[in-house]
Amino acid sequence: MIKLIASDLDGTLLNADSEVSAGNAQAIRDAQQAGIEFIVATGRNLPQAKPRLDRHGLKPAYITINGGLVYNETGQIKVHVPLAKERLLRVLDAIDAAGFYCELVIADGVVSNSYTHRLNDMTRAMKHMQPGLTAAEAKAKAEEHIKYLFTKYVTDYRTFLAADPEILKVVVFADGGQAALAPLKQRLLALGGLAVTSSGENNLEINAEDAQKGPALAAYAALKQIPMTEVMAIGDNLNDESMIRMAKYSVAMANAVPQIKALAWRTTGKNTDDGVAQAIHQAILLNQQEEGGERDAVLH
Known part of the structure; x- marks a missing residue:
């Protein structure tokens, strides 16, 4: 069962115009309505990331600055790792x-x-x-x-x-x-x-060293009492590697660098083709299949 989905921004959730598409925004709503929490995981800081989701009325949690600061849905800081x-x-x-x-x-x-x-x-x-x-x-x-x-x-x-x-x-x-x-x-x-x-x-x-997307995602999931075996992570580049390695359901974008594709459980579409929406809908389907006792049909 997938209970938490983390998505990178640039090259992943954002399209060629550096915006969240209507299709990706709707897929995030679909996930939330299906009981799956969504968290953004980005190298950007919060003022650079948040407006792109705000424009769609979305208020997810945020892993920012590669894990240097993590905020919950209400903007409270939950993880804080500066450079000495x-x-x-x-x-x-x-x-x-x-x-x-x-x-x-x-x-x-x-x-x-x-x-x-x-x-x-x-x-x-x-x-x-x-x-x-x-x-x-x-x-x-x-x-x-x-x-x-x-x-x-x-x-x-x-x-x-x-x-x-x-x-x-x-x-x-x-x-x-x-x-x-x-x-x-x-x-x-x-x-x-x-x-x-x-x-x-x-x-x-x-x-x-501790300010990486993977450890930050694991820390946030632990706060929510969600094991990493119930987490999906979606990314395209090397700063996504730690969360791609740590999440059981790791998904590489079609436009991802080869190293990320080689590590991932699945590959989805390009960031310009709503690849995140495709991955989210696969997660929803997997949960539905698992609830119906047909998990292997989706996993294999």
Whole structure:
């Protein structure tokens, strides 16, 4: 019996316009009406994630910042795992030595030391989500998008950190993709105590080791007294790996990276084809079949 479904956002629940489709929204309602709880699991912070569900009148729980902060349906924080300052400073040293731009993620926004770099990376993301855009169109969309994101611009990260703000994640960007980022990833992992994942070809996401989607999902499920054998997780990229490994009913998007497809129990449709809705309806059907004593017909 599936009692809880967790879904990633980008490349999973969100379509090419970075929105929740009407089909996916209705499927979430269908799951809730069938007694299945739904939780969003994203690398974004809550102000970036919540409006996309709010527009459909949906009020799920949220795993945000890859597990750095987890909120229940009423917005109460249930899991809280920031980066320790000493380890964060060592992370910044490694990034500086590698020569890459990075951003610091806080509970309600992003801290950046370069508007130019932020715009360039957002433009690349827009182009990736909508390949048909011209360079000028992608840049215009990026400029508009940045206006609605809370970003604190600082001259120097270490000066900013002297006041001991809480940092939940660091995101590193590189034009050369994962091949260019691989040496830095190895150096960061060697520091210990870190989770180093990726939500796209051109980034690394660095959290405290316990701030991962899988452990966060397990912690939230435990609060609800739901075992991981009754959880479905849906994702597409490497920052979804921990929850794909830990949930019994793990589902990869058709557009998922090969590593996630190889781990998953099932593959669903693309994010542009309401793949999450397909997976949700399969979960509802599985529960119906189990209640009717026909579980094996769905599982096999």
